[in-house]
Amino acid sequence: MxxxxxxxxxxxxxxxxxxxxxxxxxxxxxxxxxxxxxxxxxxxxxxxxxxxxxxxxxxxxxxxxxxxxxxxxxxxxxxxxxxxxxxxxxxxxxxxxxxxxxxxxxxxxxxxxxxxxxxxxxxxxxxxxxxxxxxxxxxxxxxxxxxxxxxxxxxxxxxxxxxxxxxxxxxxxxxxxxxxxxxxxxxxxxxxxxxxxxxxxxxxxxxxxxxxxxxxxxxxxxxxxxxxxxxxxxxxxxxxxxxxxxxxxxxxxxxxxxxxxxxxxxxxxxHSKKQALPTDSRRRFLTIGATFATASALKAQEKKVDGGLAVIEDKKIPNRSTPITPPGSHSIRNFTQHCTACQLCVSVCPNQVLRPSTSLMTLMQPEMSYERGYCRLECTRCADVCPAGAILPITKADKSAIQIGRAVWIKENCVPLTDGVDCGNCARHCPAGAILMVPSDPDMSDSPKIPVINTERCIGCGACENLCPSRPFSAIYVEGHEMHRIV
Known part of the structure; x- marks a missing residue:
């Protein structure tokens, strides 16, 4: 039974x-x-x-x-x-x-x-x-x-x-x-x-x-x-x-x-008889166990087609000097020290932003990238499901104020300058209103407009990077912050 x-x-x-x-x-x-x-x-x-x-x-x-x-x-x-x-x-x-x-x-x-x-x-x-x-x-x-x-x-x-x-x-x-x-x-x-x-x-x-x-x-x-x-x-x-x-x-x-x-x-x-450990085994275990408890306490702190005519080249991941961690993780250090790489947050991410890291020190731990989607303000699923405290619970209001990174513009990739056409995708879709389109030549009001980024308002959601039409690398991408900030 x-x-x-x-x-x-x-x-x-x-x-x-x-x-x-x-x-x-x-x-x-x-x-x-x-x-x-x-x-x-x-x-x-x-x-x-x-x-x-x-x-x-x-x-x-x-x-x-x-x-x-x-x-x-x-x-x-x-x-x-x-x-x-x-x-x-x-x-x-x-x-x-x-x-x-x-x-x-x-x-x-x-x-x-x-x-x-x-x-x-x-x-x-x-x-x-x-x-x-x-x-x-x-x-x-x-x-x-x-x-x-x-x-x-x-x-x-x-x-x-x-x-x-x-x-x-x-x-x-x-x-x-x-x-x-x-x-x-x-x-x-x-x-x-x-x-x-x-x-x-x-x-x-x-x-x-x-x-x-x-x-x-x-x-x-x-x-x-x-x-x-x-x-x-x-x-x-x-x-x-x-x-x-x-x-x-x-x-x-x-x-x-x-x-x-x-x-x-x-x-x-x-069982009335006590199962005693040998003194050496007990001492060895207690030493390791105490170290384990102390360490834990310290840690707690498919192809796309444009109108059926042309194949759109897949985006490539930019070379970020600082990786991006999800809102609620507070900092890269806190995230990497708490994360057990169980992939639960990766499984539930509806926007396909999270994927396992390939870096040796953080192998299998999730990191953010925006080739397939961007981090939407109304989504807090990763913070809701994390069982280890690597991503702490946040509200939707909290998320709109957490700066996980900042957008960086790459002039050489920008469509208005390379192809001479109007764009403004990044500015239109920025949920924080952190991007403004201005004439590339201040003295010519009809010159191609390029984006200017207000880094104080940017929260690093990646909407600009994901929706930028430039291929294979976006003309605007997000660099992560070692420690998250509140805007």
Whole structure:
């Protein structure tokens, strides 16, 4: 019964989290956005102390149920492992804990967190890894399916569906997501929860508390006949039936052992004997844990055609000296230190402004660019969904006053000067009224008009850059601000 309850909750949890990354309408987040905010690492980086304390208390009471019920990457591995059991039953066996690897990876994770190496942090974070897998591998399939429905609906005079663009936002992020997914399939198919108990830093953290959990699987030595079924079905490889011992730091409370025991010799109950850590292990963990907590606290601070006649050349990304981060992130430093590169904001951006960075230090973390759209003043979706505090919640009124960058004019690319035609697209569409068209020659009122930018009013939304007809590079583009300003 306990196993069935866990499986039901886990299925509901992974479906909910997956929908957050698949949904491009923004409606799912109003109902299920809390599922992203209760993930351990995003909650820790956002200093959501209530969530962190709740997860720790749950672990101290029930063991590592977070890993089996809440963490989508763990649930995904369970699903793959279950499929593997259809091919070969009773295939697991006990293996000693690789403590040196677990704590070594955790130490490396803490160092990367302190040093601001966001790409390494993002690579190791379980929730972020799952987000990248869904948004890069599964979301395109979901969107193609939606477009197929939109195609048939349109021919039935229905507008229940609408077509969306499907494009690769970053090849490097796609490749990392694909490699991660393949690696997890291999590990889970053959060995169950190897990743969770040797590499995952969240699993190592919670594993320490799980040693002292109040409720845990306990072997009744009087009933046990050493049939090995519990050990052979333990996907965490933590049951040593010869010694009648369970490594609770690796046990993910999946309840498989309880269901498989034919003698009812394992019960999920309170164990009176204390599972003490060796002094060196405890000291090593507490040192790493304290550093981790301190570091976290510091962080908290398709082709286009013109009239069917001419192909319009795609825009190219300008070489920005300073990247642009979303309104609500406050500064590049705050954004990069909090962001776990889960891609949730990228998934929900309706204007296709956000895409993963290809820079080594911020690899996979989102950055803004305006080739496909611009940041509209009425949209605050990225700030609404960010679970890690990298983009803090803002109102529409706040957004119209936040200057994330400034427009820069490139004279050599401007259409009135290069082609001798009137334009003014940038001025007409600037929502802040920061661009004025003036004669290029002050002494000749009928000379071609060029844009003049009021940098004090410009908010860096990118409307001018996106709507500029110049190709392949716009005649006006946005440079980001290291720290956002209020205008």
């Amino acid at each position: 306990l196993r069935k309850i866990r499986i039901t909750l886990a299925i509901l949890s992974i479906i909910g989290v997956s929908l957050l990354f698949l949904d491009f309408t923004g409606t799912i987040h109003a109902w299920l956005g809390w599922l992203a905010k209760i993930q351990f690492l995003p909650a820790l980086l956002a200093l959501n102390i209530g969530v962190v304390i709740t997860l720790v208390l749950l672990t101290l009471i029930f063991g590592r149920i977070y890993c089996s019920v809440i963490c989508p990457l763990g649930i995904m591995q369970d699903g793959i492992s279950w499929l593997g059991s259809k091919r070969k039953k009773n295939r697991f066996r006990y293996s000693p804990a690789m403590s040196w690897l677990r704590y070594g990876v955790l130490a490396l994770f803490v160092v990367a967190l302190v040093a601001g190496a966001g790409s390494l942090v993002a690579l190791l974070a379980p929730y972020s890894s799952y987000g990248r897998i869904v948004s890069n591998l599964f979301a395109p399939l979901y969107q193609w399916g939606n477009n197929l429905l939109a195609y048939f609906a349109e021919r039935a005079d229905s507008y229940a569906f609408y077509s969306v663009d499907v494009w690769m936002k970053s090849f490097s992020t796609f490749a990392i997501a694909a490699i991660t997914f393949i690696a997890l399939i291999i590990l889970s198919w053959k060995n169950g929860r190897t990743y969770c108990n040797t590499i995952c830093p969240v699993g190592t953290i919670l594993g320490f508390f799980a040693r002292y959990s109040w409720l845990k699987p306990v072997i009744d030595t009087d009933k046990c006949v050493n049939c090995n079924l519990c050990e052979r079905n333990c996907k965490a490889a933590c049951i040593n039936i010869k010694e009648h011992q369970i490594d609770y730091s690796r046990c993910v409370s999946c309840m498989n052992c309880i269901e498989k025991c034919p003698k009812d010799a394992i019960h999920y109950t309170h």
